Amino acid sequence: MREVLAQAAFQLFLERGFEQTTVDDIVARAGVGRRSFFRYFPSKEDAVFPDHESCLADMTAFLDAADGGDPVEAVCDAARIVLRMYATNPEFSVQRYRLTQEVPGLRTYELSVVRRYERTMAGYLRGRYADYEDGSLRAEVIAAAVVAAHNNALRSWLRSGGDGDAEAAVDHALELVRNGWGSGAADGEAAAGGADDEVVVMVVSKRAPMWRVVQRVESALGQD
Amino acid sequence: MREVLAQAAFQLFLERGFEQTTVDDIVARAGVGRRSFFRYFPSKEDAVFPDHESCLADMTAFLDAADGGDPVEAVCDAARIVLRMYATNPEFSVQRYRLTQEVPGLRTYELSVVRRYERTMAGYLRGRYADYEDGSLRAEVIAAAVVAAHNNALRSWLRSGGDGDAEAAVDHALELVRNGWGSGAADGEAAAGGADDEVVVMVVSKRAPMWRVVQRVESALGQD
């Protein structure tokens, strides 16, 4: 029944637009009572994102289970869970994206959804960074950066109509975040192979922008 | 008149709560017609944030004028504009914060406001990073990080009841972002004094997390 309502709603939204479609229209097409719609969806907007609730639950479960390893890597993997939800139905995701873009109310709603993912990630990182100075700050900044990188790649994939490799695009975007904040040692065997006291000599110009310095550090550490 | 309405609305929101206050209540207290309320505020939520519109205009103007210098520094300064708006009326800001925290609808609305700041910053950075590889990605990630850092400091200042130095707290939070993505040379005379080809030798363990590496780089460059 939830499924029937969601499909009827989405069809109508595509045909007439979101705001031109009333809940009465939806329940008329679905052949159910108006009251039932609000039993399954708290608001009209929720019918556009019927799968985010369970995806958020998935992410929460994943992060609850994750414990060892690089915290940044963990939230990057968490972001990939969301990506896979989108990538499962490319046509639907692309149509929904276009719909969301042209309806301000849906953009705002989507924002609140994204925020819940971000809060979940930040909560996990806060726990992992509990012993760090400014752990809470670091957690929120990293969560925001991961979400921004994920969304950048996701949206460019959606704009392309769902062609291309969404996973690869997101991986590439998250790379930028990991380069800034991730832990190098947890990344791969190349880094793990070195001794603790291995010495790296780096030559760098003081006028270079910091991100270039970071790039140099990466390549010096062999993480590329 | 806008002022009268905003004050009447805010008083009532504090007395009875946001959802328990109808627009009719507000216009009754303000002594104006119901229609006039919606002339000045597109929605009930807007009456809670009467100053964000002009603040956003300020930020846009500031970033339009900013051209030289470190782009990250520019958006950090842009974030400080918002902070100063909050710091101008600490009591009001604190009361509004508490109100916003307990009303989901206001949280969502605030989110959309914050998003507009973030988009403004990202747009500016996109222009500055036009020649960079992944410039758009970098712009959005940095904007998100700056906003997250700013909000972290701002909220902790608001939670404290408006005591303490909000500017200092935000400066400290933004430091974390600048450390990751800013350009070192634009920071101060200490860095500018060095020759372009000055050599820094850094010793670092491969097992250290990346943020610690970055810290080492900073102190080696004398940016602390």
Add this chain to the structure above:
DNA sequence: TTTACAGGGGGTACTGAGTGCCATAACGTC
């Protein structure tokens, strides 16, 4: 077969936000 009970769904009426339209008053111009 009848009665008691429980639960999912439908229907009705209501509140309240937001909009469109028109009337009216204030103000300045000619």
Add this chain to the structure above:
DNA sequence: GACGTTATGGCACTCAGTACCCCCTGTAAA
């Protein structure tokens, strides 16, 4: 004083969301 312009009030309407009640169905006990 006639006229256009602008700000405000009033009225009626749409529609999302909610509270309340009813009905239908399936199940178990008498």
